[in-house]
Amino acid sequence: MTKTHPITPCLLLDTARMTTNIERMRTRLQALGVALRPHVKTCKNIDIARQLTAGHPGGITVSTLAEADYFFEHGMTDILYAVGIAPGKLPAVADRMARGMALRIVLDHPQTAVAVAKAAKTFGTRFRVLIEIDADGERAGLRAEASELIEIAAILERAGCHVDGVMVHAGGSYHCDDTDSMRRMAERERDCAVTAAGRLREAGHEAPIVSVGSTPTATFAEDLTGATEVRAGVHVFQDLVQAGLGVCKIDDIAISVLTEVIGHRQEDGKLLVDAGWMALSRDRGTADQAVDQGYGLVCDETGQAFDDVIVTGTNQEHGIIGHRDGSPLNLDEFPVGTHLRILPNHACATAAQHEGYWIVDSPYQARRWLSRCRGW
Ligand SMILES: Cc1ncc(COP(=O)(O)O)c(C=O)c1O
Incomplete structure (x- = not known):
């Protein structure tokens, strides 16, 4: 489509x-x-x-x-x-x-x-x-x-x-x-x-x-x-598992999931976004690496990674974002409607959740849609 x-x-x-x-x-x-x-x-x-x-x-x-x-x-x-x-x-x-x-x-x-x-x-x-x-x-x-x-x-x-x-x-x-x-x-x-x-x-x-x-x-x-x-x-895309192994750098990772802030959890200083495991996959490939990236490392809209901000939990269509060490985020920095990008643990698994890619240039602008083949 x-x-x-x-x-x-x-x-x-x-x-x-x-x-x-x-x-x-x-x-x-x-x-x-x-x-x-x-x-x-x-x-x-x-x-x-x-x-x-x-x-x-x-x-x-x-x-x-x-x-x-x-x-x-x-x-x-x-x-x-x-x-x-x-x-x-x-x-x-x-x-x-x-x-x-x-x-x-x-x-x-x-x-x-x-x-x-x-x-x-x-x-x-x-x-x-x-x-x-x-x-x-x-x-x-x-x-x-x-x-x-x-x-x-x-x-x-x-x-x-x-x-x-x-x-x-x-x-x-x-x-x-x-x-x-x-x-x-x-x-x-x-x-x-x-x-x-x-x-x-x-x-x-x-x-x-x-x-x-x-x-x-x-x-x-x-x-x-x-x-x-x-x-x-x-x-071709690299991912957080490869970065954890030393195969690539975080800045080499070519795919990310664009998501939007949909709510704040004041009680524990976490964000709710509209990317859950349907968009990110359940892959936890970094769980046994030196740096556990949860369900993905969080970047701003331009792709610049935040220090130690990760997806800590996923439901089907909800993602929960917080600090790696559990300390509260300053929620005022992430008003509802903020666009964020999530870098994947495993590029193959995350990409497989999607029908295709939006090609982005720098500065961020989605230019063109590329479809993926699916199924068996
Ligand atoms: C049989 C086989 N060959 C090659 C590859 C590619 O390896 P990588 O994903 O590390 O590039 C895979 C990946 O699962 C594989 O199963």
């Missing part, structure tokens, strides 16, 4: 900050000699994806088939669907491949490989597969040394599918305490991927793709020899 003017709460995008973030990652990866396959689940918008992929022939990464469809409709064909494939989605994958989408899927279980082999026969589709490898015990993937790696590749090859390589995502980088441990995590992510790809090649598979990456590991990696692509995503 086209929007004519912003109504709070709404998502603002500072394109100057975004462009700086994109360029910074591009320069880093160029220096490391590895291609970017940006994860576009963060932006879910074609204009931003085009800016992310400019100069990178390596295609995109998505987290839903709805994203794959949306970006394909806008001319992007080389797409990695980077969530372990559910066998129930294989007919949909086959259909998209038949329509010209160069769609790759990931899996890490022999049972899934058997389901893919069966679907390959049923639909006459030569599925393209990356086998997911685990670097940190955080989520999915086989250990690089697991015997199932070769078993899965053999099942796929017998069914005429392409064993295109391996994918590793070191989500454990989000729990690192310092830049040294993020550097080590980046090494581990690369080593696991390279080891697994080497084993596939020794077993006779081509495995041309060695796909690694998260924003923290991409930011701190020093040597990505053997990796063929990096899948960073959240770097």
